[in-house]
Amino acid sequence: MRICILGATGLVGSELLTLIARAWPTAELALYASRDQTLAHGGDTHEVQAASSLERGDAPGGDLAFVALDDQYSARYCPRLVELGYRVIDKSNTYRMNPEVPLVVAGVNHHRATSATKLVANPNCTTIPLTLALEPLRARFGLGEITVSSYQAISGAGLAPLSRFVDMTVEGFTRMQTAGELWGELLDPAEYPGNVVPHSGKTDDSGFSSEERKLVNESRKILELPELGISAQCCRVPVPAGHYENVWIELERGADAEEISEALASGPFVHYHPGADGAGLTALATVHRRDHALVGRLRKDNRDTDGRRWCLTVAADNLRLGAATNAVRIASAWFPASDPLLGIPSLRQA
Numbered sequence: 448m449r450i451c452i453l454g455a456t457g458l459v460g461s462e463l464l465t466l467i468a469r470a471w472p473t474a475e476l477a478l479y480a481s482r483d484q485t486l487a488h489g490g491d492t493h494e495v496q497a498a499s500s501l502e503r504g505d506a507p508g509g510d511l512a513f514v515a516l517d518d519q520y521s522a523r524y525c526p527r528l529v530e531l532g533y534r535v536i537d538k539s540n541t542y543r544m545n546p547e548v549p550l551v552v553a554g555v556n557h558h559r560a561t562s563a564t565k566l567v568a569n570p571n572c573t574t575i576p577l578t579l580a581l582e583p584l585r586a587r588f589g590l591g592e593i594t595v596s597s598y599q600a601i602s603g604a605g606l607a608p609l610s611r612f613v614d615m616t617v618e619g620f621t622r623m624q625t626a627g628e629l630w631g632e633l634l635d636p637a638e639y640p641g642n643v644v645p646h647s648g649k650t651d652d653s654g655f656s657s658e659e660r661k662l663v664n665e666s667r668k669i670l671e672l673p674e675l676g677i678s679a680q681c682c683r684v685p686v687p688a689g690h691y692e693n694v695w696i697e698l699e700r701g702a703d704a705e706e707i708s709e710a711l712a713s714g715p716f717v718h719y720h721p722g723a724d725g726a727g728l729t730a731l732a733t734v735h736r737r738d739h740a741l742v743g744r745l746r747k748d749n750r751d752t753d754g755r756r757w758c759l760t761v762a763a764d765n766l767r768l769g770a771a772t773n774a775v776r777i778a779s780a781w782f783p784a785s786d787p788l789l790g791i792p793s794l795r796q797a
């Protein structure tokens with residue numbers, strides 16, 4: 448089995464390398480990035496080729512391709528990979544809302560990745576954990592309006608911003624210790640990425656950013672609820688890893704906390720934190736449960752009158768459950784994974 452990764456040198460690419468070794472330990476690997484280079488990963492050294500080499504007439508084919516590139520490069524290479532015989536899972540935004548391309552969350556709608564499917568879109572790193580929490584509630588109680596406020600780790604912006612955050616944090620503390628000044632006075636808010644800011648890229652006429660539109664539009668497609676009343680506000684926060692989402696949920700049918708907890712705890716790939724305080728449910732706690740959505744802090748909305756309005760929190764490692772793990776689980780529908788945690792229960796039992 449030949450597997451290729453486009454974007455192998457990025458943060459998600461690195462997680463894909465780790466997971467592929469767990470899922471398909473004997474697979475032949477072909478790694479691609481912007482240019483020829485050598486990649487050190489997990490004690491191994493890999494040769495990485497320029498992705499442009501795939502456009503040569505003699506480019507080799509393969510079985511499974513993971514694409515972790517920006518939109519314009521996904522649009523350039525995904526068709527070529529399909530032409531070379533690969534089944535392709537693309538992490539970018541390029542194909543997510545394309546009606547011809549399934550947008551798949553393993554554990555929610557993985558039946559949409561069939562044996563005939565050649566290209567699957569991997570949802571945004573906030574949408575995957577949110578829909579893993581919402582699907583068991585949809586199935587049992589129906590969904591009314593959903594409101595989400597997200598707090599997204601800096602690693603979601605990629606390796607360079609994460610490195611700058613770490614470097615400037617160390618530099619800031621060092622300068623504070625030597626200068627004896629308040630750290631905040633030393634930092635230019637415009638420069639220092641360790642701030643809480645709106646995730647406001649590509650804001651359109653609606654006033655909502657592309658990140659907020661992704662949560663809304665992708666959730667509707669994945670849950671197959673095109674009229675779902677959902678709204679979101681997204682922030683970037685100074686945390687290296689772990690996206691955190693506060694969610695206000697209106698159910699169609701009222702329920703009590705025990706029924707809702709049971710539904711949430713039964714959802715695939717969910718680690719449920721019982722208790723309204725959600726003890727231990729933090730952004731960084733996701734690094735200890737990288738392949739699960741952490742769900743908890745369930746409590747009745749103070750405005751509820753009939754058991755339909757609830758609040759809860761969802762958190763997930765944005766590079767793993769929010770990206771690489773979901774992609775590998777989708778692929779395990781076609782190529783069964785050696786590690787059961789990276790499989791899809793319903794298909795694996797078949």
Ligand code: 2RA
Nearest residue numbers: 571572573599603604
């Ligand atoms: C972010 N979801 O967190 C976007 C892309 N990973 O910035």
